[in-house]
Amino acid sequence: MAKAYLGLGSNIGNKREYIDAALELLREHKDIQITHSSSYYETDPVGYLDQDSFLNIVAAIETNLDPKALLSYCNEIEQKLKRKREIRWGPRTIDIDILLYENYTSQDEYLTIPHPRMCERSFVMIPLYEIAKDISIFGHSIGDIVEKLGQEGIRKIAYE
Ligand SMILES: Nc1ncnc2c1ncn2[C@@H]1O[C@H](COP(=O)(O)OP(=O)(O)OP(=O)(O)O)[C@@H](O)[C@H]1O
Numbered sequence: 756m757a758k759a760y761l762g763l764g765s766n767i768g769n770k771r772e773y774i775d776a777a778l779e780l781l782r783e784h785k786d787i788q789i790t791h792s793s794s795y796y797e798t799d800p801v802g803y804l805d806q807d808s809f810l811n812i813v814a815a816i817e818t819n820l821d822p823k824a825l826l827s828y829c830n831e832i833e834q835k836l837k838r839k840r841e842i843r844w845g846p847r848t849i850d851i852d853i854l855l856y857e858n859y860t861s862q863d864e865y866l867t868i869p870h871p872r873m874c875e876r877s878f879v880m881i882p883l884y885e886i887a888k889d890i891s892i893f894g895h896s897i898g899d900i901v902e903k904l905g906q907e908g909i910r911k912i913a914y915e
């Protein structure tokens with residue numbers, strides 16, 4: 756089994772329902788177990804600013820799928836939940852990114868791991884830090900990365 760971390764985000768419609776539906780579809784796969792999931796965070800949009808705030812979480816999984824098969828299942832979930840690609844970094848019902856997959860690295864356009872923009876995104880790093888306090892990415896400890904990013908534009912939501 757390989758350990759991987761997924762970043763999930765939604766900013767259209769009932770954002771929490773989309774995130775929860777994606778988690779459920781991940782759970783339904785026989786080769787994926789969700790071991791931890793972070794709190795939900797309301798986050799200001801990054802990259803393309805003229806859109807609603809996002810709901811973001813990070814989930815830790817154990818999986819027998821290889822990275823490409825995992826990506827293709829994540830894409831399948833995005834399609835099921837009616838994700839449309841219209842504007843780069845624009846609004847979406849659901850987005851699932853593979854952030855890390857064991858010590859695996861890959862750099863092709865179809866799949867780059869670690870996710871190339873993760874370290875500059877507080878909407879990824881803060882929830883990731885909540886469930887993975889001891890990891891390092893590109894030789895930097897996650898605690899240092901999170902401290903540098905700060906807490907601006909991200910608010911933890913206290914759902915029941
Ligand atoms: N680690 C990764 N996780 C998910 N998709 C990836 C990854 N690396 C490359 N990709 C590729 O990126 C393509 C575009 O993904 P997507 O439309 O979700 O980008 P985005 O979420 O809008 O932007 P960003 O990549 O900055 O998060 C996907 O079709 C996928 O093949």
Ligand SMILES: Nc1nc2c(c(=O)[nH]1)N=C(CO)CN2
Nearest residue numbers: 764798799800801809844878
């Ligand atoms: N706050 C926030 N901003 C984003 C997000 C996201 O999930 N949250 N995803 C993007 C493309 O992956 C672009 N911008």
